[in-house]
Amino acid sequence: MELKINEVAKLTGITVRTLHYYDEINLLKPSKITEAGYRLYDEEAIATLQQILFFKELDFPLNEIKDIITSPEFDRIKALKKHKELLIKKRGRIDKLIKLVDKTIEGEDNMSFDEFDMTEIESAKKKYAKEVKERWGSSDAYAESEKKAKGYNKEQWQQIDEESKKILKAFADNMDKAPDSKEAQELVSNWQNFITERFYKCSNEILQGLGAMYSADERFKKNIDRNGKGTAEFMSKAIEFYCKK
Template sequence: MRTVKQVSDLTGISVRALHYYDEIGLLKPSEITETGYRLYDDEALKTLQQILFFKELDIPLKEIKDIMSSPYFNKMQALENQKKLLILKRKRLNGLIDLINKTLKGEGTMDFREFDMSEYYNVLEEFKTEHEDKVIKTYGSIDKYNEFIEKCKLKEDEIAKAAIKQYGSIERYAKAVKNNLNNITTSSLEEQFDKFKKDCIEDKHPKLKELFKKLTTDLSKNTSSNEIQEIAKEIVNTAKKDYEFFKSDRGDDYWYYMANLYSIYPGWIEVVDKKYGSGASKFIGEVLKKCPGTKLPKIEELYNKLTSDLSKNHYSKEVQEIVHEIADETKKQHQDLKVDDGENYWGYTAELYLSNATYIKVIDEKYGNGASKFIGEALKFYSENSK
């Protein structure tokens, strides 16, 4: 056992700080003597070491306490993550030292402050503190959300460059992220989607329960047949009648994207297949997609129109008029959802179509070989000539 003074001498942490850690419940002494002296055993010192690792990463004491008191907290995993982050911090400090040395030698340098991501991370941490229930619902647990933040730190340079490209500065990007996260928590759209999905899976809507059961009785049937499409028509009409968000101005769009979940979203496919049988989700998705009540959103129609002939000049008047319509429709969508998309949204988006391997693969599969490059060049031209 060690006294507060001995722990202070060993660690360099002041006696006052150790008393404060005790007061806030961050680090309790292992034992308190009859005369009121605090004593700390080896296990308490290990906990203190863990706290100091977190402090070195500039995490506030309140959050350190929340993390370490979580039932999901894993000491060894935390050490592994802290090691990665400290290595990153060392790398960053080495970079700053190199920058100072170059400046002292009179070499040309750029302002390193524009890549300071601390404000962005503060937004993510603040969101976690203020909306813990939302974080757990979206990510599964606080630990998984913390892993997401750590992954962001591993790709810090990449995120910083993209943020500056789209928003002009990290500060502007951090404000946009905060705005968008807050709008997610105040928007009822996701809750309404979740309610519809839950009602379908848990059979809380009697009519839909009957219709989906009838639809999936035989998954070998032709999805275009009159029999199957009659059931699909009833499903669409029932959903649009009984759920308010399918009756809103963008209700048809929301229904289209909901119907698409059955075909493309792995998590939803797994749940639906478990309920109705292997292949049921994609069967339902194909059926609903063919139903006249599932209308293609305007933005999808415009992209189909844009890529209908990939041999056209991307800067031609005809192509640029379509791109202008796409920009207008996207702006309306973002305004409806209160999304801050940055001052150079289209320039940044164009680059994704031109250089992001995932974008290129998905878009080329959807619209044809070379479609991603075509869209990217069209959007880039629009971005450069519409400012």
């Protein structure tokens, strides 16, 4: 079975634009591209997409998902079993909420809020995320970042946060310039050096993936755009020009 990209989008609810983006960052490549330029996805690609969506459900960022599913030690069946455990917990919570709604409709005076409690599910998600990172999150960048992060104290984290905000604010302040302008390109260089010094060696390849993520991943986009609407898109384009040089 091979599906065209628009068929995959219809099947999964993922937009065509998102699938293009997953291709760009090497998270999910089409199984083949026809002479006419159509992207085709086979069963293995669809299974990989399913894994990506499962991990997104657990709030994993795309760069970590990529590290996990491309790890030589990654076991898809074990991952699915863990996903199943979490889904069963979610189903149990939804069943309780439905019962509460039915009782309320029937006129029963029930002021219980226990059914809304997400503590057990959130605890399970955190536990699973920890297990996943320990088992499969073994990329050099991830390991280096974890090592550095553990060594920072409160004051150092505050300084890192200030450095990050300063660079992001500078991107926002320079949005009136072209993404390939001298000012924008210097800011990209500053951002790359900041990541390398504070977290892990940020190669152009990694930087390019991050840049694409800033404009495509809503969580990153929302956070960066706090400095000014359009900052994430401008930053992404500036990084794209920088990495093509």
